[in-house]
Amino acid sequence: MGEGNGNATRRECFVIAPIGPDGSEIRRRSDQILNYLIRPVVEARGFVAVRGDEIERAGLITSQVLDRIIQNELVVADLTDQNANVFYELAVRHALRRPFVQLMAKDQQLPFDVQGMRTILVDHTDLDSVESAKQQLGRAIDGMSSETDIVTPMSVALTLQDLRGSSSPREAGLSQIIETLPQMMDILQDLHRHLGMGGATGGGSDDEDHRRVRSLLESLAARGGVTQDELSGLLGGGSSKFERWVEALIQRAGRNHHAG
Template sequence: MGGGQSVKRLTLFDQLGKSPESSGSRQLIVNSGRYGLTKGGVQADNIELTSEGLKAIDEQVTAREQARVRAELAIQRIDPFEKLYQKFVGNKLPAHAVLVDAAKDVGIDAAHAAEAIDTFVVNLRFVGLLKTLSGAERIIPVEMLLDELPASNRLINSPVQVAPQSTSVITSEHAQYEGTCFYIAPIGEEGSEARKHSDLFLGSFVEPALEAFKLNVVRADAIDKPGIITRQIIDYIMRSRLVVADLSFHNPNVFYELALRHAVKLPIVQIIRANDRVPFDVNQMRTIHIDTSDIYALVPKIESYRAEIANQVRRALEADHIVDTPISTYFPNLSVTL
């Protein structure tokens, strides 16, 4: 069967060490058929892989094609799963209760909604459509998954090392700046204190605070390599509807990017760790101080910090809001045209 040939049902379950007549074995056959992996029912003498099922496991198939087929079988061909995927793709994985309600909305019986959601999430993770990005699990587009994989004929298990593809989430060509908040932050290397801090602030404070404003939060590592200021990053800084700037760690890149935003006089919200001093040059601008000294100080105030950020965002986005920065104060007639 692994080579695409049919196999006796009794032989298959003997190799699996299962009774061919057990309810579990019968369910395996039913489910694999529903997913389009196999042909042959519970009473059939022979079970064989479908052409798509073979691609899903064949080591001779390229990684990109295999990922495409797996995503199609596990999500896109299952009507309620495809509806759920289309509803949430590009966003953080919602809370379980939210997903269960969405499952009911797409026609899944309430008695089976929780089980269906568990299966949906497991399938997303298995095929690679659920990834941890910027400190949170996110449901990614199929195109993004495929772009990360080689399109050549090299084998999945080939010893040849394939250079990783770009993991960019968004490009400036497709950016909807009016619906974007760019998050200026000290990112740091993977696993560093700065990265863990940035992930925490992004996932726990900034994104939840901005949900009500329907703004997509973008951080630089979703565009390019951390620490490198590219044309795309500058586009986001100077065009996005809102910028949230985290001044923690006194990172030089953060202040450089913040100065660019000052020049265009567009809405800004500043946040910082409570034990970091706000530099004199920007301390006249209202800054939200978040106490991260220990978990006992932080956790009880999570909701209040979110509310404080949301309140500042609301004020910053008001039509008549004037952005006061050192540049606007001393050069009120300065105008930057993009």
């Protein structure tokens, strides 16, 4: 999607954003993000930026919004304040795997479901931050093309459904591994943070949560869903009992890897 010019065919970029009532702080911020960040960047690339409240055509507004989310070549979504409508509309775009860019207020935390997705953070009261966000948005748009492989939490879930329904044992096994990856990484981090700092120092000191976590990690290792390198990262700083348990898991993961 490179730079455009004044004679190029203008395309529409739909802006998903919290809008709020007239005169509210939400509306004021949304207008500033639209007018001083999004609009200059997309217009320089041949797009017209349109937000939901700017749709003029008569008819059902929800239908028109969804039509733009589905049909428009580009969507920019502002996730600030975790507005429910914004996330509903963004989920539709995620499922379609069509080009989009995510923005969010710099002082806010991304919700869990989209933490792994690149998001431009901006402080709309700081001109340097706005300029940086404009540059990031421009680079994101310029790097997009019709061949771009867009991966979202929604697309991963849909792919897993297809793999589960496959008659191929290899694809069915792949779906199990893919499905456990996010949970696996959370477990590794949790073990390193909690058990690795002395939570497993005695024979009866582990609580039920830690036992369940260790049981699940053992199951992942038995299925080849954890690599030796990932497990090795847990070593260091833990009790001798914990270190021995991790070393045993590493050996098990290695056997499963070579057997596969």
